[in-house]
Amino acid sequence: xxxxxxYNGNKDCVEILLDGLSKxxxxxxxxxxxxxxxxxxxxxxxxKGKLANLREKVEKKKMTGNCGIxxxxxxxxxxxxxxxxxxxxxxxxxxxxVHNGIIENYQELRAKLERHGYTFYSETDxxxxxxxxxxxxKKYKLGPIDAIAKTMVRVRGSYALGILFEEYPDDIWVAxxxxxxxxxxxxxxxxxxxxxxxxxxxxxxxxxxxxxxxxCLKKDSVTFYDLNGDEIKKELKTIEWDIASAxxxxxxxxxIKEIHEQPEVIGKTLNSLMVDxxxxxxxxxxxxxxxxxxxxxxxxxxxxxxxxxVCAQYILExxxxxxxxxxxxxxFRYRKPILDKKGLAIVISQSGETADTLAALRECKEMGVxxxxxxxxxxxxxxxxxxxxLYTLAGPEIAVATTKAYSTQLIASYALALExxxxxxxxxxxxxxxxxxxxxxxPEKVQSIIDKEIDDIQKLASKLCNLDDAFFIGRNLDYxxxxxxxxxxxxxxxxxxxxxxxxELKHGTISLIEDNTLVIGLATQEEIFxxxxxxxxxxxxRGAYVVCVVPEGSDxxxxxxxxxxxxxxxxxxxxSLVVIPLQLLSYYISCAKGLDVDKPRNLAKSVTVE
Ligand code: F6R
Numbered sequence: 001x002x003x004x005x006x007y008n009g010n011k012d013c014v015e016i017l018l019d020g021l022s023k024x025x026x027x028x029x030x031x032x033x034x035x036x037x038x039x040x041x042x043x044x045x046x047x048k049g050k051l052a053n054l055r056e057k058v059e060k061k062k063m064t065g066n067c068g069i070x071x072x073x074x075x076x077x078x079x080x081x082x083x084x085x086x087x088x089x090x091x092x093x094x095x096x097x098v099h100n101g102i103i104e105n106y107q108e109l110r111a112k113l114e115r116h117g118y119t120f121y122s123e124t125d126x127x128x129x130x131x132x133x134x135x136x137x138k139k140y141k142l143g144p145i146d147a148i149a150k151t152m153v154r155v156r157g158s159y160a161l162g163i164l165f166e167e168y169p170d171d172i173w174v175a176x177x178x179x180x181x182x183x184x185x186x187x188x189x190x191x192x193x194x195x196x197x198x199x200x201x202x203x204x205x206x207x208x209x210x211x212x213x214x215x216c217l218k219k220d221s222v223t224f225y226d227l228n229g230d231e232i233k234k235e236l237k238t239i240e241w242d243i244a245s246a247x248x249x250x251x252x253x254x255x256i257k258e259i260h261e262q263p264e265v266i267g268k269t270l271n272s273l274m275v276d277x278x279x280x281x282x283x284x285x286x287x288x289x290x291x292x293x294x295x296x297x298x299x300x301x302x303x304x305x306x307x308x309x310v311c312a313q314y315i316l317e318x319x320x321x322x323x324x325x326x327x328x329x330x331x332f333r334y335r336k337p338i339l340d341k342k343g344l345a346i347v348i349s350q351s352g353e354t355a356d357t358l359a360a361l362r363e364c365k366e367m368g369v370x371x372x373x374x375x376x377x378x379x380x381x382x383x384x385x386x387x388x389x390l391y392t393l394a395g396p397e398i399a400v401a402t403t404k405a406y407s408t409q410l411i412a413s414y415a416l417a418l419e420x421x422x423x424x425x426x427x428x429x430x431x432x433x434x435x436x437x438x439x440x441x442x443p444e445k446v447q448s449i450i451d452k453e454i455d456d457i458q459k460l461a462s463k464l465c466n467l468d469d470a471f472f473i474g475r476n477l478d479y480x481x482x483x484x485x486x487x488x489x490x491x492x493x494x495x496x497x498x499x500x501x502x503x504e505l506k507h508g509t510i511s512l513i514e515d516n517t518l519v520i521g522l523a524t525q526e527e528i529f530x531x532x533x534x535x536x537x538x539x540x541x542r543g544a545y546v547v548c549v550v551p552e553g554s555d556x557x558x559x560x561x562x563x564x565x566x567x568x569x570x571x572x573x574x575x576s577l578v579v580i581p582l583q584l585l586s587y588y589i590s591c592a593k594g595l596d597v598d599k600p601r602n603l604a605k606s607v608t609v610e
Contacts, residue, residue, distance in 0.1 A: 001076075001604040002086075002100035003027035003438035005179065005198050006069040006162045008172045008217050009189015014063050016191075017070035017474055018055055020198035023246060024053050026099075026254075026598065026605040027194060027401050028074030031085035034058065035096045035164060036068035042164055044095050046085035054374075057607050066219075069162040069172060069192075071098035073606040077106065078123030088127040090134035090564045091118055095555040097133065099126040100194055101158035101179035102609045109155065115185045129155065132195065133163065138162035144168060145229045148214050152227060158355065158609065162192055172217040176209050179608050180353045183207045183215055185236070190217035195606070196239055196377070197246035197396045198338050204239040208379045222434070236381065245395040253597045259583050260450065262333075262407045266576065267443040268393040269408040273415040277436055281419050284372065284390045291423040294344045297324040298369070300332050300609065301348035302361040304402045304487060305409060308348050308374075309482040311575045312413035319427055319572065320420035330610065333363055348418070349373065350397055350405035351606040352380025359610070361385060374412045376405050390416070400605045401492050403583050406448070406484065412574050414439060417572070429504045440571040442489035442577070445567045449580045452566060457581055460547070460562060460586030467518050470495055471509070471539075472582075474522035475532050480573050481522055485582035492590040492600045502535035520582070523556070524566075524574035549578050573608060 001399060003024025003463040008014040017034045032054040033046030042461035047054040051072060071086035078084035086098045106125035106542070109132055114120075118131045132154060137147035144165050158178035165173065174192055175182065184191035188202040194197045199206065207222060209215055210310075213223045213232065224232040251257035273279055287401040297316060299309035306328050311524070313324040329347070333356060339345070345364035361382055364371050373386035376394050383389050395422045418435060421427035465471075469490055472482035479501045486499035500509055502521070513519070519539045523532040540546050548560035551568045566577040590597045 001027055001072045001608045003072040003194045003198070004098050004100050004160055004162050005194075006067070006098075006172050006192035006217070007189055007442060008067040010066065011083075011188050012064050013066055013068040013519060014058060016202070016206045017068050017438060018051070018058065019201065020193055021070050021072045023049055023197040024194055025072055026398050027074045028604050029468050030071070030073055030075050030080030031082065031598050032072040033085045034068055034070040036063050036065035037164065038063075039063040042093070042166060044087050044096065046082050046087070046136075048080055048082045048085065051093045053382040059135055059414040065170070067172065069096070069098045069164060072207050073217065074608055076102055084122045084124050086126055088122060088124060088130045094135070094182040095130050095134045095137065095166040097130040098162040099129055099215060100608065101177075103155050104157035104158065104262045105155065110145040114607060129159070129161065130288060137165070144171070144173050145214060148173060148228055149227050152177065152212060152214075160194060167382055174209060174215040174217065176213060177211050178355070178358070178381070180606070181209055182379070183209055183217065185222055188217050190222050192217065197398060200239070200241060200243045200246050201236070204241075205236050206239055206379070207234045207236060208384070210384075215236055239266055239378070241395050246398060253399065253587075254402055255403060255587055255597050258399055258404045259580070259587065262580070265394045265404050266407050266411055268443070269411045270415075270439060272391070272393055273412070279415045279419045279422070279436070280349055280417065281390070285388050286372065288423050290370070292419070293342055294322055295342040296340050297322050298337070298339065298343055298345045298364065299324060299326040299348065300329050300345060300357060301363075302329050302354050302357055303348060304406045304484055305348040305357070307330060307480055307484040307487065308406060308409040308413060310483060311410060311477055311511070312346070314480065315413060315572050316420065319417045320424055321426045322424070322560065324422060329354065329360040332360045337363075339364065339367045339369045343369050345369050345371045347371065347373050347382060347386065348409055349382050350376040350394070350402055350409070352377045352382040353606050353608050355608050355610045358382055358385070375407055376408070398605075400603050401488055401586070401601055407576060407579065411442070412526055412606060414573065426556050434568050435572065438573055441569070442573060445569060445577055446580055449566055449577060450584070453581050453584060457564075457584045457590045461585055462592045464518060465493070465592035467495055469512070470497040470501040470518040470520065471513070472520045472522065473505060473532070474536060475502045475528045476525050477572070477575055478522035478524055478532065478578065481578045481582070482520075484579055485520060485522070485586075488583055488586040489589065489605060491587055492595065492597055493593060494595065494601070495589065502532045505539070506536060510538065510542065513539045513542045513544050517544045518547065519544040520547045520549065521559070523554070524549075524551055524578060525571055529554070536560075549581055555577040561572075566586055
């Protein structure tokens with residue numbers, strides 16, 4: 001949700017800013033802008049729409065300079081327009097700001113500033129920050145740190161700020177609270193970015209700036225300050241992701257590249273959680289006693305990560321016999337949950353920055369409940385705040401619609417369920433070893449599905465791309481995957497789609513089924529196979545076009561118009577296989593409709609505002 005970049009160094013900053021923004025475009029893409037210093041002046045160029053529009057304008061102006069900040073926007077306050085695009089400048093141009101986050105008390109601050117004679121050209125909360133900084137800077141005349149600190153105390157909400165003060169031509173200033181921001185450094189200069197991919201081309205050496213901290217970036221140094229203006233020492237960290245993983249590498253879209261990466265990242269994540277054919281969670285740091293004492297599990301997440309939670313619920317309850325409740329984070333945080341202090345809260349998040357998930361984590365901690373994060377981005381807010389972290393090794397995920405991070409989160413859930421079951425004595429050795437052996441085959445089975453299905457699914461997609469509605473149905477774990485399949489389809493193809501527990505259709509939704517309505521039926525769970533097939537027969541007899549995803553050898557001839565067979569596996573692990581054709585189908589339908597697959601309308605990769 002909005003991306004920020006900045007560079008101060010020996011090289012020309014314009015290409016670094018534009019290139020960095022292109023790596024962050026998945027965070028917001030309704031407008032973009034940069035501010036560049038040259039010979040004592042700060043030149044600001046902004047443009048509505050995709051980054052390509054900004055690039056064209058910048059190239060025409062032949063901008064150059066060694067210090068600048070940039071922003072790609074996902075509108076919160078004010079429509080997408082050049083005027084509302086960042087950077088924003090204070091009334092007399094003394095302060096220039098890019099901002100990611102939301103200032104909640106912006107109306108009150110605007111009124112205050114208006115009383116002091118400030119005027120506003122945009123509808124954004126960010127312009128208020130620029131003027132508030134200017135106000136404190138001029139009122140107290142104590143320099144940028146003091147002005148930023150006073151502003152931080154006065155604003156409510158979330159922010160990552162990149163700031164230029166006209167009178168400090170050698171510096172970029174930074175402040176952060178509850179919005180992501182990392183600071184990179186190399187021999188050529190200092191960098192800021194909302195996310196790792198924007199930096200990887202230049203450096204993998206970063207500092208993590210914490211909440212309510214400030215920093216000053218010079219060409220050759222970065223200094224951190226707390227709210228009192230006292231200097232803080234920080235350790236430089238190395239990011240392990242390689243640059244290739246943030247590039248398309250010949251694929252047409254990041255999404256299809258990331259679908260293809262799944263066998264590898266599933267294998268990597270699994271290997272990181274196993275030693276000698278046994279699950280080993282020592283890196284996560286939960287002791288056997290802690291695992292035995294868990295009375296209840298609360299899983300909290302948003303979107304696809306929530307769907308992983310739904311899968312995990314079925315598996316954890318069945319294997320480890322621990323009661324599990326799964327919540328969407330935005331509901332959890334406001335439903336005044338009653339939590340048992342002996343419970344464990346598991347929050348799942350690719351980015352580690354999702355505002356609602358972060359807030360839910362904090363709520364659990366405040367209520368004295370132990371927290372475990374299943375997180376992909378090292379050093380992200382949730383990773384830093386959770387008591388325990390299980391890292392998925394999906395690498396950078398750029399496409400807005402998640403695929404590989406989702407698949408690695410599933411692996412993390414299997415590992416937790418197996419370990420909890422073993423420690424609590426609810427699984428015997430035979431079943432444990434069977435599941436482990438099957439788990440090890442998941443990467444190659446995922447690969448075989450991609451290889452076998454890719455061409456046929458592409459053809460199926462061109463046939464289905466003009467549909468208006470789709471329904472995904474399944475029971476138990478297949479219902480959890482139906483949720484994910486349906487979200488994938490709607491978010492990138494804009495086809496209205498719903499997921500239903502197959503047995504629930506008859507309670508209302510079946511009235512929507514008519515001739516040629518697409519119903520994708522998932523039936524991998526042997527114990528309830530016949531029941532799900534009966535539900536498919538019910539929709540077929542009302543005219544539905546039924547596509548079935550089933551284990552190879554299943555007889556669905558009486559119901560299926562098109563069948564996707566997946567390799568057989570253990571009943572708990574089918575989710576990892578079923579999701580693959582569903583991802584491919586959504587991807588190719590979006591392509592067939594000529595849509596922007598990686599950046600679907602209205603969406604941003606990382607939802608850092610509530
Ligand atoms: C859908 C998708 C989103 C995310 C959700 C949570 O394809 O990617 O639904 O799963 O926004 O994001 P994280 O995992 O970063 O907390």
